[in-house]
Amino acid sequence: MERDEKRASAPALAHVEATVGKKIAGIVGDQAAKRLIGKLALALDAFEKGRYQDAKRIIIPITRECEGVHLIHEIAGLSLYRLGQWRDAADHLEKARAAMPASTLNHPVLADCYRALMRYEKVDELWKELKDASPDPAIVAEGRIVAASAQADKGDIQNAVRIMQQTKKDPAKVREHHLREWYVLADLYDRSGDVINAREWFKKIAHNDPDFSDIRDRLSAIGSH
Template identity: 45%
Template sequence: MRSRGGGKARLGQFPAEREEHIDQWIDEGPVREEAEQAVQRARPARANNFELDSEVRDRVNAAVRSPQRAAKLRQRLLGAFVALERERYTEARRIGNQLAREMSGVAAVHELIGLSNYRLGEWRKAAAALERAQTLHPDPDTMPILMDSLRALGRHKDVAEVWKELRQASPAHEILAEGRIIMAGSFSDQGELADAIKEMQPARSKPKRVREHHLRQWYMLADLLDRAGDTVGAVRFFEQIAKADSGYVDVHQRLRALGR
C-alpha cells in the first residue's frame, strides 16, 4: 500500500544495512503496510524547509544549558531526521543514540531511535524507544507505529492499551484508521477473526469523498471477511475499492480469486 517512510518533523531515509539480529515478524500482510504508512505520517507538517519544528527546538533548548551546545545538538538532531527520511536508518539510529546521552529527556530523540529501529526490523528496541517518547510527550502520530511494534512482539494487551489511548486522544481520521487496522490485525494474529472484523465496523460506512485511509480500511476489512469465509462481504469491499481506485494494490487479483 504505497508506503515510503519518514521520521517526525523533524524529517527522516537509504536502505541501510540490516542488523544481524532481526526480531521475528508475525506476518507481512496489510497491517504491516499500514504501519509503514504510519511511519510516513509520523513526519508531520512540523518540518518545513529542513528545519526542526519550534516545539522540538524549545525542548532541546530547555534540556541543554549552553545555547551554543544546544544549537549544535539541534543541527545533529535535524541531520539525523534527514538521514531517516533518506532511508539511512543505521546512521539515523547511531546519531539518535549519541544524542540520547545528552538529551534523554527530549521525546523527539527517542522517537528518532524508535522509528529507525522500526525500519531496521528491531521491534523490541523500537517499542522501547517509542514507549519512552510517549512517556515524555504523548503524540498520537507515532502511536500506530508503537502499536505495530508491540504487535510484532506478541504484546497484544499492550497493543489494546495504546489503541485505547489513541482513541481518547481524538487524532486525525487517517491516524485513527491506522490504529484501527493494526488493532484488528492484533486480533487476527490471535485467531480472533470475529473481533477483528468487529473492530473494523466503523470502516463500513461510505464517505462522501473517498480518501486513502478509507481504501486502506476497506482493504483490511475485505481481507478479514475473505479469511472468515464471507465471500459476498469480501467482494463488496474489494469492488468498492476498485471503483474508487482501479489500480489499488492487488484488488483485481483478489476479486479474480473470489470468482469476480
C-alpha cells in the same frame, strides 16, 4: 560520508530549533545544544529520505546525551521501527510518549511494535487511547488496522472484523486510509469464509482505485471461490 549528510537542510534545522531547541539547551547548555540540534536535524533529514540506518546511527548517541526530549526519541523510535527492531523502537516511542503524553500521533506505530512482540494487551491499551482521543482520521484508521490485525494474529478473526466494521463505508471523499481499511476488512471477510462480503468490499476498492495493492488478483481469486 555523503555531502548531504554533513550539513542538515534549512527546513530540518528550523523545525528542530522551533520544536525542541530550548528544551535541548536547557538540558545540555547552549554550546552543546548547537551541536546536538545540528545532528538531530541531520537525523531528521536522513529519516525523511528513507535512510533509516543513517538516521539510527546519528540519533542513538543523541538519545544517550540528551534523554527525555520527545523529538529525539520519536526519530529514534521511528527509524528503529523501519528497520524492524521492534523492542528498541517501542522503548524509544514510549519515552517520546512520556515526554509528550497528550500526543497520540505515534500510537499506531507503537501498537504495531507491540503487535510484533505479541504484547497484545498493549495494543488494546493504545487502541483505546487512540479512539478516545479521536485525532486525525488517518491516524485512527492506522490504529484500527493494527488493533484488528492483532486480533487476527491471535486467531480471533470475528473480533478483528468487528473492529474493522467501524470504518466509514461511504465517506464524502474516499482517501488512501479508507482504501487501506476496506482492504483489511475485505481480507478478514475472505479469511473467515464470508466470500459475499469480501467480494463486495474488494469491488468497492476497485471501483475507487483499480490499481490499489493487489486488488485485481484478489478479485480474480475470490471470483473462483
